Amino acid sequence: MQAFKAKILYDGKEVRNDVYVVIEGDKIVEVKKEKPECEIIEAEVITPAFIDGHSHIGLERAGEPLEQAESNDISNQIQPLNNPLNSLYFDDKSLKEAVEFGVLYSVIVPGSGNVLGGKAVVIRNFGKNRTEGFLREIGYKLALGYNPRSTVEWKGIRPSTRMGVYALLEKKLDDVKRKIELVKLEKARLERKLKKKVEEKKLSQAEMEEEIKEFERREELKLSLEDKCLKEILEGKKILKVHVHKGDDILYLIELKNKFNFPKVVAEHLCDVHTEDIFKKLKxxxxxxxxxxxxxxxxxxxxxxxxxxxxxxxxxxxxxxxxMSDHPATLARNLFLQSRFFLYYGVEKSEVIKLLTFNTAKINGIDDLLGSIEKGKLASFVLWDKDPFSLEARPFAIVKEGEYEEIK
Structure with missing residues:
Protein backbone atom coordinates (compact mmCIF):
# COMPACT_ATOMS: atom_id res chain seq x y z
CA MET A 1 0.00 0.00 0.00
CA GLN A 2 1.18 3.50 -0.83
CA ALA A 3 -0.32 6.97 -0.43
CA PHE A 4 0.06 10.33 -2.16
CA LYS A 5 -0.82 13.57 -0.40
CA ALA A 6 -2.20 16.38 -2.53
CA LYS A 7 -2.46 19.93 -1.26
CA ILE A 8 -4.85 20.36 -4.20
CA LEU A 9 -6.51 17.37 -5.82
CA TYR A 10 -8.34 17.77 -9.11
CA ASP A 11 -10.03 14.39 -8.98
CA GLY A 12 -11.68 14.65 -12.42
CA LYS A 13 -15.01 15.79 -10.98
CA GLU A 14 -14.25 18.38 -8.31
CA VAL A 15 -11.43 20.05 -6.38
CA ARG A 16 -10.41 18.75 -2.95
CA ASN A 17 -7.78 20.09 -0.56
CA ASP A 18 -5.28 18.28 1.67
CA VAL A 19 -6.29 14.71 0.87
CA TYR A 20 -4.54 11.37 0.53
CA VAL A 21 -4.86 9.10 -2.49
CA VAL A 22 -4.25 5.56 -1.29
CA ILE A 23 -3.36 2.83 -3.79
CA GLU A 24 -2.78 -0.90 -3.64
CA GLY A 25 -1.56 -2.82 -6.66
CA ASP A 26 -2.87 -1.07 -9.77
CA LYS A 27 -6.03 0.32 -8.13
CA ILE A 28 -7.06 3.30 -6.04
CA VAL A 29 -8.48 1.96 -2.78
CA GLU A 30 -9.31 5.19 -0.96
CA VAL A 31 -9.29 8.99 -1.15
CA LYS A 32 -9.49 10.50 2.32
CA LYS A 33 -8.56 13.31 4.69
CA GLU A 34 -7.11 11.06 7.40
CA LYS A 35 -3.40 10.28 7.21
CA PRO A 36 -2.86 6.59 6.34
CA GLU A 37 -0.26 4.35 7.97
CA CYS A 38 1.98 3.73 4.96
CA GLU A 39 4.61 5.37 2.78
CA ILE A 40 3.48 8.84 1.69
CA ILE A 41 4.70 10.95 -1.24
CA GLU A 42 3.62 14.60 -1.25
CA ALA A 43 2.69 16.80 -4.21
CA GLU A 44 1.49 20.35 -4.58
CA VAL A 45 -1.19 19.23 -7.06
CA ILE A 46 -2.43 15.86 -8.30
CA THR A 47 -4.57 15.37 -11.40
CA PRO A 48 -5.89 12.25 -13.09
CA ALA A 49 -3.87 10.95 -16.01
CA PHE A 50 -4.66 12.96 -19.13
CA ILE A 51 -6.29 11.08 -22.00
CA ASP A 52 -5.83 12.30 -25.56
CA GLY A 53 -9.25 11.90 -27.20
CA HIS A 54 -8.04 11.54 -30.81
CA SER A 55 -4.50 10.87 -31.96
CA HIS A 56 -2.30 9.27 -34.63
CA ILE A 57 0.69 8.96 -32.32
CA GLY A 58 2.83 5.95 -33.17
CA LEU A 59 1.30 5.83 -36.66
CA GLU A 60 2.96 9.04 -37.83
CA ARG A 61 6.25 8.84 -36.01
CA ALA A 62 8.78 11.47 -34.94
CA GLY A 63 11.97 11.43 -36.99
CA GLU A 64 10.52 9.39 -39.86
CA PRO A 65 9.79 10.75 -43.35
CA LEU A 66 6.14 11.36 -44.18
CA GLU A 67 6.01 8.54 -46.74
CA GLN A 68 6.58 6.04 -43.91
CA ALA A 69 3.47 7.17 -42.02
CA GLU A 70 0.79 4.54 -41.52
CA SER A 71 -2.32 6.44 -40.52
CA ASN A 72 -4.14 5.89 -43.85
CA ASP A 73 -4.37 2.72 -45.93
CA ILE A 74 -5.01 3.49 -49.60
CA SER A 75 -6.58 0.19 -50.71
CA ASN A 76 -10.28 0.97 -50.21
CA GLN A 77 -12.75 3.59 -48.92
CA ILE A 78 -14.45 1.19 -46.48
CA GLN A 79 -12.01 -0.69 -44.26
CA PRO A 80 -13.57 -1.40 -40.84
CA LEU A 81 -11.17 -4.29 -40.19
CA ASN A 82 -8.09 -2.05 -40.08
CA ASN A 83 -6.71 -1.94 -36.56
CA PRO A 84 -4.31 0.96 -35.91
CA LEU A 85 -2.55 -1.12 -33.26
CA ASN A 86 -1.12 -3.14 -36.14
CA SER A 87 0.59 -0.04 -37.56
CA LEU A 88 1.75 1.45 -34.27
CA TYR A 89 5.38 1.41 -33.15
CA PHE A 90 5.83 2.00 -29.43
CA ASP A 91 9.38 3.29 -29.87
CA ASP A 92 7.98 6.56 -31.24
CA LYS A 93 9.63 9.11 -28.95
CA SER A 94 6.46 11.21 -29.01
CA LEU A 95 4.86 8.62 -26.72
CA LYS A 96 7.55 9.13 -24.08
CA GLU A 97 7.27 12.90 -24.34
CA ALA A 98 3.49 12.74 -23.99
CA VAL A 99 3.89 10.77 -20.76
CA GLU A 100 6.37 13.33 -19.44
CA PHE A 101 3.61 15.95 -19.70
CA GLY A 102 0.93 13.83 -18.07
CA VAL A 103 -0.71 12.36 -21.18
CA LEU A 104 -0.65 8.70 -20.17
CA TYR A 105 -3.32 7.40 -22.55
CA SER A 106 -4.37 8.02 -26.16
CA VAL A 107 -7.34 7.13 -28.30
CA ILE A 108 -5.71 6.01 -31.55
CA VAL A 109 -7.64 6.20 -34.81
CA PRO A 110 -6.75 5.82 -38.49
CA GLY A 111 -6.52 8.93 -40.65
CA SER A 112 -9.44 10.48 -42.50
CA GLY A 113 -8.55 9.63 -46.10
CA ASN A 114 -11.18 6.86 -46.10
CA VAL A 115 -14.84 7.24 -45.20
CA LEU A 116 -14.55 4.25 -42.86
CA GLY A 117 -10.89 3.90 -42.05
CA GLY A 118 -10.83 1.28 -39.31
CA LYS A 119 -11.03 0.71 -35.59
CA ALA A 120 -10.45 3.03 -32.64
CA VAL A 121 -8.31 1.72 -29.79
CA VAL A 122 -7.13 3.10 -26.46
CA ILE A 123 -3.46 2.65 -25.63
CA ARG A 124 -1.16 3.18 -22.69
CA ASN A 125 1.39 5.73 -23.89
CA PHE A 126 3.83 4.31 -21.35
CA GLY A 127 3.59 0.78 -22.76
CA LYS A 128 6.88 -0.67 -24.01
CA ASN A 129 5.22 -2.59 -26.84
CA ARG A 130 1.82 -3.46 -28.32
CA THR A 131 1.14 -6.13 -25.69
CA GLU A 132 1.76 -3.80 -22.76
CA GLY A 133 0.35 -0.77 -24.56
CA PHE A 134 -3.07 -2.02 -25.61
CA LEU A 135 -5.91 -1.12 -23.24
CA ARG A 136 -9.24 -1.49 -25.08
CA GLU A 137 -10.86 -1.52 -28.52
CA ILE A 138 -13.72 0.97 -28.38
CA GLY A 139 -15.13 1.70 -31.83
CA TYR A 140 -14.62 2.78 -35.42
CA LYS A 141 -13.40 5.86 -37.27
CA LEU A 142 -15.68 7.48 -39.87
CA ALA A 143 -14.68 10.54 -41.93
CA LEU A 144 -16.98 13.08 -43.55
CA GLY A 145 -16.23 16.24 -45.51
CA TYR A 146 -13.28 17.00 -47.74
CA ASN A 147 -10.70 14.39 -46.79
CA PRO A 148 -12.33 11.16 -48.06
CA ARG A 149 -13.29 12.81 -51.35
CA SER A 150 -9.76 14.12 -51.87
CA THR A 151 -8.20 10.66 -52.23
CA VAL A 152 -9.36 9.91 -55.79
CA GLU A 153 -5.90 8.71 -56.81
CA TRP A 154 -5.90 5.96 -54.18
CA LYS A 155 -7.12 2.43 -54.92
CA GLY A 156 -10.66 1.07 -54.96
CA ILE A 157 -13.89 2.90 -55.66
CA ARG A 158 -13.08 6.56 -54.98
CA PRO A 159 -15.94 9.06 -55.43
CA SER A 160 -14.73 12.60 -56.02
CA THR A 161 -17.66 14.32 -54.32
CA ARG A 162 -19.21 14.19 -50.88
CA MET A 163 -22.50 13.01 -52.38
CA GLY A 164 -20.63 10.09 -53.96
CA VAL A 165 -18.75 9.21 -50.76
CA TYR A 166 -21.89 9.42 -48.63
CA ALA A 167 -23.88 7.29 -51.11
CA LEU A 168 -21.16 4.63 -50.95
CA LEU A 169 -21.26 4.67 -47.16
CA GLU A 170 -25.06 4.55 -46.90
CA LYS A 171 -25.29 1.67 -49.39
CA LYS A 172 -22.92 -0.40 -47.26
CA LEU A 173 -24.75 0.46 -44.04
CA ASP A 174 -28.12 -0.30 -45.64
CA ASP A 175 -26.89 -3.68 -46.93
CA VAL A 176 -25.91 -4.75 -43.42
CA LYS A 177 -29.02 -3.27 -41.83
CA ARG A 178 -31.23 -5.28 -44.20
CA LYS A 179 -29.32 -8.46 -43.35
CA ILE A 180 -29.91 -7.80 -39.65
CA GLU A 181 -33.63 -7.17 -40.21
CA LEU A 182 -34.03 -10.33 -42.32
CA VAL A 183 -32.43 -12.40 -39.58
CA LYS A 184 -34.84 -10.90 -37.03
CA LEU A 185 -37.81 -11.81 -39.24
CA GLU A 186 -36.55 -15.38 -39.73
CA LYS A 187 -35.88 -15.74 -36.03
CA ALA A 188 -39.39 -14.54 -35.14
CA ARG A 189 -40.87 -17.02 -37.63
CA LEU A 190 -38.77 -19.87 -36.17
CA GLU A 191 -39.75 -18.95 -32.60
CA ARG A 192 -43.46 -19.04 -33.47
CA LYS A 193 -43.02 -22.45 -35.07
CA LEU A 194 -41.04 -23.84 -32.14
CA LYS A 195 -43.40 -22.42 -29.50
CA LYS A 196 -46.25 -24.23 -31.20
CA LYS A 197 -44.30 -27.49 -30.98
CA VAL A 198 -43.62 -26.85 -27.28
CA GLU A 199 -47.34 -26.27 -26.67
CA GLU A 200 -48.11 -29.53 -28.49
CA LYS A 201 -45.56 -31.35 -26.29
CA LYS A 202 -43.51 -32.28 -29.36
CA LEU A 203 -40.52 -30.25 -28.16
CA SER A 204 -39.12 -29.30 -24.77
CA GLN A 205 -38.30 -25.73 -23.76
CA ALA A 206 -34.61 -26.62 -23.59
CA GLU A 207 -34.69 -28.10 -27.11
CA MET A 208 -36.41 -24.97 -28.40
CA GLU A 209 -33.73 -22.73 -26.89
CA GLU A 210 -31.00 -24.92 -28.38
CA GLU A 211 -32.53 -24.69 -31.87
CA ILE A 212 -32.73 -20.90 -31.59
CA LYS A 213 -29.07 -20.75 -30.54
CA GLU A 214 -28.10 -22.90 -33.52
CA PHE A 215 -30.08 -20.62 -35.83
CA GLU A 216 -28.37 -17.51 -34.45
CA ARG A 217 -24.96 -19.13 -34.84
CA ARG A 218 -25.66 -20.15 -38.47
CA GLU A 219 -26.81 -16.63 -39.34
CA GLU A 220 -23.79 -15.10 -37.64
CA LEU A 221 -21.49 -17.27 -39.75
CA LYS A 222 -23.13 -15.95 -42.91
CA LEU A 223 -21.88 -12.43 -42.15
CA SER A 224 -18.51 -11.32 -43.48
CA LEU A 225 -15.99 -9.87 -41.03
CA GLU A 226 -16.70 -6.40 -42.44
CA ASP A 227 -20.45 -6.93 -41.97
CA LYS A 228 -19.85 -7.89 -38.33
CA CYS A 229 -17.98 -4.63 -37.76
CA LEU A 230 -20.83 -2.57 -39.21
CA LYS A 231 -23.31 -4.63 -37.19
CA GLU A 232 -21.45 -3.58 -34.03
CA ILE A 233 -21.93 0.07 -35.02
CA LEU A 234 -25.62 -0.32 -35.94
CA GLU A 235 -26.38 -2.17 -32.70
CA GLY A 236 -24.47 0.27 -30.51
CA LYS A 237 -21.90 -2.24 -29.32
CA LYS A 238 -19.11 0.09 -30.42
CA ILE A 239 -18.68 3.87 -30.71
CA LEU A 240 -18.70 5.64 -34.07
CA LYS A 241 -16.06 8.39 -33.96
CA VAL A 242 -16.70 10.79 -36.84
CA HIS A 243 -14.17 13.20 -38.34
CA VAL A 244 -16.19 16.28 -39.36
CA HIS A 245 -15.49 20.01 -39.56
CA LYS A 246 -18.15 22.00 -41.41
CA GLY A 247 -21.71 22.74 -40.39
CA ASP A 248 -23.42 21.10 -43.37
CA ASP A 249 -21.44 17.89 -42.90
CA ILE A 250 -22.34 17.93 -39.21
CA LEU A 251 -26.02 18.26 -40.10
CA TYR A 252 -25.59 15.32 -42.48
CA LEU A 253 -24.07 13.34 -39.60
CA ILE A 254 -27.16 14.07 -37.49
CA GLU A 255 -29.39 12.88 -40.35
CA LEU A 256 -27.25 9.75 -40.74
CA LYS A 257 -27.45 9.02 -37.01
CA ASN A 258 -31.23 9.33 -37.03
CA LYS A 259 -31.67 7.36 -40.25
CA PHE A 260 -29.71 4.35 -38.99
CA ASN A 261 -30.44 4.86 -35.28
CA PHE A 262 -26.79 4.87 -34.27
CA PRO A 263 -26.79 4.64 -30.46
CA LYS A 264 -23.19 5.82 -29.93
CA VAL A 265 -21.86 8.68 -32.06
CA VAL A 266 -19.04 11.11 -31.28
CA ALA A 267 -18.41 14.11 -33.56
CA GLU A 268 -14.70 14.88 -33.77
CA HIS A 269 -12.77 18.05 -34.66
CA LEU A 270 -15.56 20.59 -35.54
CA CYS A 271 -12.91 23.29 -35.96
CA ASP A 272 -14.84 25.20 -38.64
CA VAL A 273 -17.99 25.54 -36.50
CA HIS A 274 -18.35 29.26 -35.86
CA THR A 275 -22.06 29.59 -35.00
CA GLU A 276 -23.90 28.46 -31.91
CA ASP A 277 -26.73 26.75 -33.79
CA ILE A 278 -24.55 23.80 -34.87
CA PHE A 279 -23.39 23.19 -31.31
CA LYS A 280 -27.05 23.39 -30.23
CA LYS A 281 -28.07 20.80 -32.83
CA LEU A 282 -25.40 18.41 -31.62
CA LYS A 283 -26.48 18.87 -28.02
CA MET A 324 -7.76 16.09 -28.59
CA SER A 325 -4.24 16.76 -29.82
CA ASP A 326 -4.80 15.06 -33.21
CA HIS A 327 -1.08 14.30 -32.97
CA PRO A 328 0.94 15.16 -35.01
CA ALA A 329 -1.35 18.05 -36.08
CA THR A 330 -0.48 19.35 -32.63
CA LEU A 331 1.92 17.48 -30.40
CA ALA A 332 0.45 15.16 -27.79
CA ARG A 333 2.84 16.57 -25.18
CA ASN A 334 1.15 19.96 -25.62
CA LEU A 335 -2.40 18.71 -25.08
CA PHE A 336 -2.79 20.53 -21.76
CA LEU A 337 -1.74 23.85 -23.30
CA GLN A 338 -5.11 23.96 -25.11
CA SER A 339 -6.72 24.51 -21.71
CA ARG A 340 -5.77 28.20 -21.76
CA PHE A 341 -8.48 29.01 -24.30
CA PHE A 342 -11.16 27.66 -21.97
CA LEU A 343 -9.80 29.70 -19.08
CA TYR A 344 -10.02 32.77 -21.34
CA TYR A 345 -13.75 32.18 -21.68
CA GLY A 346 -14.50 31.63 -18.04
CA VAL A 347 -14.39 27.87 -17.59
CA GLU A 348 -13.37 26.87 -14.04
CA LYS A 349 -10.05 25.05 -13.63
CA SER A 350 -11.72 21.88 -12.35
CA GLU A 351 -13.99 21.83 -15.40
CA VAL A 352 -11.00 22.27 -17.70
CA ILE A 353 -9.30 19.27 -16.08
CA LYS A 354 -12.46 17.26 -16.80
CA LEU A 355 -12.06 18.00 -20.52
CA LEU A 356 -8.80 16.01 -20.45
CA THR A 357 -9.82 13.30 -18.00
CA PHE A 358 -13.36 12.39 -16.95
CA ASN A 359 -15.12 13.64 -20.09
CA THR A 360 -12.63 11.87 -22.36
CA ALA A 361 -13.03 8.62 -20.46
CA LYS A 362 -16.84 8.88 -20.48
CA ILE A 363 -17.07 9.68 -24.20
CA ASN A 364 -14.78 6.79 -25.10
CA GLY A 365 -16.33 4.18 -22.84
CA ILE A 366 -13.39 3.74 -20.48
CA ASP A 367 -14.77 5.60 -17.46
CA ASP A 368 -14.94 2.31 -15.58
CA LEU A 369 -11.13 2.40 -15.54
CA LEU A 370 -9.96 5.97 -15.94
CA GLY A 371 -10.92 9.64 -15.90
CA SER A 372 -11.21 10.28 -12.17
CA ILE A 373 -9.35 9.65 -8.94
CA GLU A 374 -11.74 7.53 -6.92
CA LYS A 375 -11.99 4.12 -5.33
CA GLY A 376 -11.86 1.24 -7.80
CA LYS A 377 -10.32 3.14 -10.72
CA LEU A 378 -6.86 2.43 -12.10
CA ALA A 379 -4.16 4.19 -10.11
CA SER A 380 -3.03 6.46 -12.94
CA PHE A 381 -2.41 10.09 -12.05
CA VAL A 382 0.05 12.96 -12.32
CA LEU A 383 2.00 14.73 -9.58
CA TRP A 384 2.76 18.40 -10.22
CA ASP A 385 5.33 20.67 -8.58
CA LYS A 386 2.91 23.63 -8.72
CA ASP A 387 -0.44 24.67 -10.14
CA PRO A 388 -0.49 22.97 -13.59
CA PHE A 389 -2.14 26.08 -15.03
CA SER A 390 1.08 28.02 -14.35
CA LEU A 391 3.22 28.22 -17.47
CA GLU A 392 6.32 27.02 -15.63
CA ALA A 393 4.58 24.00 -14.05
CA ARG A 394 5.51 20.47 -14.99
CA PRO A 395 4.88 17.00 -13.62
CA PHE A 396 7.67 15.74 -11.37
CA ALA A 397 6.26 12.21 -11.26
CA ILE A 398 3.49 9.99 -12.57
CA VAL A 399 1.73 6.94 -11.24
CA LYS A 400 0.96 4.55 -14.09
CA GLU A 401 -1.48 1.89 -12.97
CA GLY A 402 0.13 1.66 -9.55
CA GLU A 403 3.76 2.14 -10.59
CA TYR A 404 5.41 5.34 -9.34
CA GLU A 405 7.93 6.93 -11.70
CA GLU A 406 9.83 10.18 -11.34
CA ILE A 407 10.16 12.31 -14.46
CA LYS A 408 13.74 13.31 -15.12
Missing part, protein backbone atom coordinates in the same frame (compact mmCIF):
# COMPACT_ATOMS: atom_id res chain seq x y z
CA UNK A 284 -30.16 18.37 -28.89
CA UNK A 285 -29.31 15.13 -30.70
CA UNK A 286 -27.19 13.86 -27.79
CA UNK A 287 -23.97 13.71 -29.80
CA UNK A 288 -20.81 14.14 -27.75
CA UNK A 289 -17.80 16.02 -29.13
CA UNK A 290 -14.06 15.49 -29.22
CA UNK A 291 -13.04 19.05 -29.99
CA UNK A 292 -9.91 20.33 -31.67
CA UNK A 293 -7.10 20.47 -32.22
CA UNK A 294 -6.68 24.03 -31.08
CA UNK A 295 -3.31 25.55 -32.08
CA UNK A 296 -3.22 23.69 -35.42
CA UNK A 297 -2.78 25.68 -38.62
CA UNK A 298 -6.01 25.83 -40.72
CA UNK A 299 -4.38 24.45 -43.87
CA UNK A 300 -7.46 23.84 -46.05
CA UNK A 301 -10.57 25.69 -47.16
CA UNK A 302 -12.67 23.37 -45.00
CA UNK A 303 -11.14 25.21 -42.04
CA UNK A 304 -11.57 28.79 -43.22
CA UNK A 305 -13.70 29.69 -40.18
CA UNK A 306 -11.35 28.00 -37.69
CA UNK A 307 -10.47 30.26 -34.76
CA UNK A 308 -9.73 29.93 -31.06
CA UNK A 309 -12.64 32.37 -30.63
CA UNK A 310 -15.05 29.56 -31.58
CA UNK A 311 -14.35 28.20 -28.09
CA UNK A 312 -16.55 30.95 -26.66
CA UNK A 313 -19.56 29.59 -28.56
CA UNK A 314 -18.76 26.02 -27.57
CA UNK A 315 -18.60 26.78 -23.84
CA UNK A 316 -21.74 28.90 -23.99
CA UNK A 317 -23.84 26.05 -25.45
CA UNK A 318 -22.14 23.33 -23.33
CA UNK A 319 -22.51 20.12 -25.27
CA UNK A 320 -20.71 17.24 -23.58
CA UNK A 321 -17.16 17.33 -24.96
CA UNK A 322 -13.50 16.52 -24.46
CA UNK A 323 -10.26 17.58 -26.16
Missing amino acids: ENEISLTYGPLDAFPYKIELKHESYKNVEKLVRIKPFFCL
